[in-house]
Amino acid sequence: MRPKVLIIDDNEHSLDVIASLILKAQLTPVRATSLTAAQHVFSRSAPEDFLCAVVDYRLPDAPIGQAIDFTLASFLPTIVTTASLDADTRAGILNKNVIDYILKENEQVYEYLSVLLSRLHKNKSLGVLVVDNARVSRNRITSLLRRHNFMTYEAMTGQQGLESLTRYNHIKLVIVANDLPDSSGIKILSEIRQRAKKEDIAVIGLADSGDTGLSARFIKSGANDYLAQPYGQEEFLCRIMQNIEYIENIELIRRAANSDFLTGLPNRRHFFERVAAATQLAPICQCLALIDIDHFKKINDTYGHDCGDYTLREIAKLVSSTFSQHIPARFGGEEFCVFMPNIGLQTAVKIFDDFRQALADIEFKFEGKVFHCAVSIGVTALEHGGVNGMLRKADEYLYQAKNTGRNRVEHDPIRAS
Ligand SMILES: Nc1nc2c(ncn2[C@@H]2O[C@H](COP(=O)(O)OP(=O)(O)OP(=O)(O)O)[C@@H](O)[C@H]2O)c(=O)[nH]1
Numbered sequence: 001m002r003p004k005v006l007i008i009d010d011n012e013h014s015l016d017v018i019a020s021l022i023l024k025a026q027l028t029p030v031r032a033t034s035l036t037a038a039q040h041v042f043s044r045s046a047p048e049d050f051l052c053a054v055v056d057y058r059l060p061d062a063p064i065g066q067a068i069d070f071t072l073a074s075f076l077p078t079i080v081t082t083a084s085l086d087a088d089t090r091a092g093i094l095n096k097n098v099i100d101y102i103l104k105e106n107e108q109v110y111e112y113l114s115v116l117l118s119r120l121h122k123n124k125s126l127g128v129l130v131v132d133n134a135r136v137s138r139n140r141i142t143s144l145l146r147r148h149n150f151m152t153y154e155a156m157t158g159q160q161g162l163e164s165l166t167r168y169n170h171i172k173l174v175i176v177a178n179d180l181p182d183s184s185g186i187k188i189l190s191e192i193r194q195r196a197k198k199e200d201i202a203v204i205g206l207a208d209s210g211d212t213g214l215s216a217r218f219i220k221s222g223a224n225d226y227l228a229q230p231y232g233q234e235e236f237l238c239r240i241m242q243n244i245e246y247i248e249n250i251e252l253i254r255r256a257a258n259s260d261f262l263t264g265l266p267n268r269r270h271f272f273e274r275v276a277a278a279t280q281l282a283p284i285c286q287c288l289a290l291i292d293i294d295h296f297k298k299i300n301d302t303y304g305h306d307c308g309d310y311t312l313r314e315i316a317k318l319v320s321s322t323f324s325q326h327i328p329a330r331f332g333g334e335e336f337c338v339f340m341p342n343i344g345l346q347t348a349v350k351i352f353d354d355f356r357q358a359l360a361d362i363e364f365k366f367e368g369k370v371f372h373c374a375v376s377i378g379v380t381a382l383e384h385g386g387v388n389g390m391l392r393k394a395d396e397y398l399y400q401a402k403n404t405g406r407n408r409v410e411h412d413p414i415r416a417s
Pocket residue numbers: 262292293294295296297298300304305306307308309312332333334402406
């Protein structure tokens with residue numbers, strides 16, 4: 001079920017705009033036009049169904065932010081919207097531990113709300129590690145991060161911080177102070193950089209605002225950013241978001257570069273990278289298979305290219321789920337490749353034959369057309385030939401399978417053990 005977002009606003013236009021943004025972020029809007037209505041709606045729902053609330057500061061039955069107190073008391077992360085804001089009210093709102101506030105000045109601010117909403121959703125699975133021996137500073141940082149739904153981890157020493165990084169691979173951001181009981185932030189940063197690049201884990205160094213030397217040392221030692229203390233809540237969050245988005249954008253680019261556009265499977269280039277890494281760990285006992293769809297041209301010619309694409313995607317799904325423990329890839333056209341480290345030929349041949357049979361049994365359905373498909377497979381466990389030697393051998397077997405009737409698995413002789 002999609003998480004819900006409670007909107008409390010007495011202006012119908014605002015309600016409509018915010019509800020449409022919530023839907024765009026793949027969330028479910030729940031509307032209330034007053035505090036009383038919100039209390040009623042909320043009392044009839046499970047609190048954990050809600051991701052957050054978007055609350056108008058001034059409502060007829062809650063003129064000075066009482067609706068915010070209600071959502072916060074109900075443990076709902078809260079974004080405040082308001083048509084006008086003086087400095088005192090702004091400070092008062094931020095003191096209430098809300099996520100952020102939005103001035104309803106123009107339509108563009110809703111874009112910002114849209115970004116905030118999708119971030120809140122994504123942040124749930126992102127880990128942030130705070131390495132700081134000073135309790136007050138550490139608590140302030142983690143409380144700000146939790147408001148934005150991040151999973152937070154705290155470390156008082158450098159050693160604890162490094163241990164957390166080893167244990168939790170969803171930590172994507174580290175905030176580190178320089179004064180640590182067992183080390184310095186700069187040293188910890190250099191240890192982090194030996195394990196992960198700037199594009200994999202972002203590091204923000206904490207420095208005193210007067211200490212420009214330290215902030216420069218952090219950056220020169222591989223930090224993505226620094227934060228000068230004391231900092232405001234809004235500046236803190238802007239820097240966090242900027243660094244998290246940097247990591248995510250790199251991840252998106254990497255994924256696009258490594259996957260086949262049509263099927264999402266790893267592409268040929270990424271396949272070779274993964275195989276190289278796997279063969280270093282398991283240099284013996286490995287198998288490689290080439291899988292080629294039989295008479296695929298006929299599917300294109302008979303049912304159209306879109307149906308051909310659909311068939312490729314469906315077969316790729318089966319390849320991906322069947323060989324999730326191995327290294328599958330789309331090699332191009334109607335050909336797939338699977339590399340299996342740590343598996344003997346006999347077991348591999350059985351797995352590929354089961355796969356071939358399962359695929360032959362599938363009834364493909366596309367826009368009213370129903371048809372079957374089959375694959376031919378060549379499998380080799382040739383040792384010492386390297387991956388290119390294995391590919392050549394698997395291709396010979398594939399050719400043999402095609403020439404001896406298709407819908408078959410051909411392979412190296414299986415030696416009696
Ligand atoms: N729809 C679609 N077709 C593709 C794609 N890539 C390659 N093809 C088509 O795949 C077909 C491959 O045809 P052939 O190489 O003759 O092989 P086949 O018809 O599968 O015959 P055999 O391999 O001998 O069983 C060609 O018609 C290509 O246009 C793709 O991404 N989408």
